[in-house]
Amino acid sequence: MKILFISHELMAAHLAYLLKKEGHDVKLCIDTKERSNNFTNLVVKIEDWEKELGWVGKEGLIVFDNIGYGKKQDELRQDGYRVFGGCEEADKLEGDREYAIEVFNSCGIKTIPVLNFNIPEAIDFVKNNPGEWVIKQNGSDNKTINYVGEEKDGSDVIDVLESYLKEKDSVGSNISLQKKIIGEEIGVGRYFNGNDWVGPIEMSVEHKKLFPGDLGPSTSEMGTLGWYDDDIEGNKLYNETLAKMKPYLQKIDFRGDMEINCIVNEDGAFPLEPTPRFGSPAVHLHTEIHSSPWSDFLLAIADGVSFDLKWKRGWGLVLLMAAPPFPYFHDKNQIITSEWLKIKFGPHAKDNFDHIHFENISISDKNDYYISDKQGYILYVTGIADTVDLVRENVYSLAKDIKIPKGYYRNDIGLKFVSQSLPKLKTWGYIK
Numbered sequence: 126m127k128i129l130f131i132s133h134e135l136m137a138a139h140l141a142y143l144l145k146k147e148g149h150d151v152k153l154c155i156d157t158k159e160r161s162n163n164f165t166n167l168v169v170k171i172e173d174w175e176k177e178l179g180w181v182g183k184e185g186l187i188v189f190d191n192i193g194y195g196k197k198q199d200e201l202r203q204d205g206y207r208v209f210g211g212c213e214e215a216d217k218l219e220g221d222r223e224y225a226i227e228v229f230n231s232c233g234i235k236t237i238p239v240l241n242f243n244i245p246e247a248i249d250f251v252k253n254n255p256g257e258w259v260i261k262q263n264g265s266d267n268k269t270i271n272y273v274g275e276e277k278d279g280s281d282v283i284d285v286l287e288s289y290l291k292e293k294d295s296v297g298s299n300i301s302l303q304k305k306i307i308g309e310e311i312g313v314g315r316y317f318n319g320n321d322w323v324g325p326i327e328m329s330v331e332h333k334k335l336f337p338g339d340l341g342p343s344t345s346e347m348g349t350l351g352w353y354d355d356d357i358e359g360n361k362l363y364n365e366t367l368a369k370m371k372p373y374l375q376k377i378d379f380r381g382d383m384e385i386n387c388i389v390n391e392d393g394a395f396p397l398e399p400t401p402r403f404g405s406p407a408v409h410l411h412t413e414i415h416s417s418p419w420s421d422f423l424l425a426i427a428d429g430v431s432f433d434l435k436w437k438r439g440w441g442l443v444l445l446m447a448a449p450p451f452p453y454f455h456d457k458n459q460i461i462t463s464e465w466l467k468i469k470f471g472p473h474a475k476d477n478f479d480h481i482h483f484e485n486i487s488i489s490d491k492n493d494y495y496i497s498d499k500q501g502y503i504l505y506v507t508g509i510a511d512t513v514d515l516v517r518e519n520v521y522s523l524a525k526d527i528k529i530p531k532g533y534y535r536n537d538i539g540l541k542f543v544s545q546s547l548p549k550l551k552t553w554g555y556i557k
C-alpha cells in the first residue's frame with residue numbers, strides 16, 4: 126500500500142519508518158524546515174506533500190500526526206481520500222483551551238474554568254483575582270512556558286507573567302489561565318473512527334518536569350507510564366470524561382487518537398486539556414503495546430470501520446532520551462547544540478531495536494546514526510511488563526546501553542505513581 130505521512134513536529138514520524146518496515150511504500154513529509162534533516166536514509170522524504178496526492182491516490186492512506194491541517198483533512202475526505210488524523214474542529218479544540226472547556230461542558234463533563242488572555246490582561250486578572258493559577262500555552266508548542274502557581278496571593282504567577290512580557294517574542298502574546306486544583310494527574314484516551322471507538326482505553330501518567338522528583342521547568346514530557354484497559358463499562362475515568370464526547374466526535378467526523386489529560390480527586394475527574402492527535406511520546410508506547418500491524422489499524426480508522434486490535438496486557442513505559450538544548454530549543458540565540466553527534470548502540474540495544482524509537486536521528490552514508498536536529502529530542506525507549514518494577518528495569522537497562530554524547534533522561538519514571546498516586550486512585554475508584 127502507498128502511504129503518505131505528513132509530520133509537522135515529528136510527533137509520530139517514527140511510525141513512517143515502522144510502516145516502511147511493514148512492507149509499504151512510504152513517503153514522509155516533514156513539514157517544518159528546521160526539522161527536515163531528520164530520518165535521512167531511514168525513509169523516503171519529500172518536500173511538498175500536496176504534490177504527492179496523485180501518487181498516493183484514493184486507494185492509499187494519508188496520515189497526519191499533528192494538528193494544523195484540519196481544513197485540508199476535511200477537504201481530502203470529501204474528495205474521497207483515506208485520511209487518518211484530525212479535522213478543522215479538532216484543531217480548534219487543542220488550539221483554544223477556553224473553547225475546549227466549552228465543548229467539555231456541552232458534553233456534560235465536569236470542568237475547571239479556563240480563560241484566554243494576552244499577557245498584560247493576564248497580569249491584571251491575577252492581581253484582581255489572587256490565587257494559585259496555572260499558566261498554559263494554547264496548542265502543542267513550547268510547553269516550557271507552562272507554570273503551576275504555588276503562592277496563594279498569585280505573586281509568583283504575576284512574576285512569571287511579567288518575565289514573559291519581556292520575552293514575548295519567544296513566549297507569544299496569548300496564554301491561558303486555569304484555576305489550580307489539587308489531585309492526581311492521569312490521562313485517558315481512545316482511538317475514534319468517525320463513527321465509534323476502536324480498540325481499548327488508553328491510560329497514561331505523564332512526567333512533565335525536567336528533573337527527577339518533579340523538579341525544574343515543564344517540558345513536553347520526559348516519560349510516560351501507561352497501560353490499556355478493555356473494561357469499558359467499568360472504567361470510571363473513561364465514563365466520566367471521554368465516553369461523553371462520542372456524539373461530538375461523530376458530529377465533527379474525527380478519525381484519530383483522542384486523549385484527555387485530567388486531574389482527579391475525591392470529587393471527580395476534571396479535564397485539563399484535550400489532545401486530538403497522536404501524543405508524544407505516548408504513540409511510541411502504543412507501538413510497544415500493539416500486536417496488530419499499524420497499517421491495518423490506521424487504515425480501518427481512516428475508513429471508518431471497526432477493527433479487532435490485538436494488544437498486550439501489562440504496564441508500559443516510555444522514556445525520552447534528550448540532549449542540549451532541550452528543553453530550551455525555542456531560544457533563537459542558542460548556539461551550542463548536539464546536532465551531528467554520533468549515537469552508539471551497544472550489544473543489548475542492538476538486540477532490542479524494536480524498543481527504540483527515533484525522533485532527531487538520521488543515518489549517514491557510512492551507516493552511522495547521528496543527531497540530525499537542533500532541538501534535542503533524540504529517541505525514546507519503551508517496554509512492557511507485568512509489574513512497574515520490571516518494566517522500569519527493562520527500559521533503564523536498555524537506555525544505559527545507548528550512548529548519546531551530552532545525553533540525559535529522568536531515572537524515576539513510574540516511581541511516584543506506585544508510591545503516591547496509585548493508592549489514591551484506587552481509593553477514589555479510578556484504578557481497580
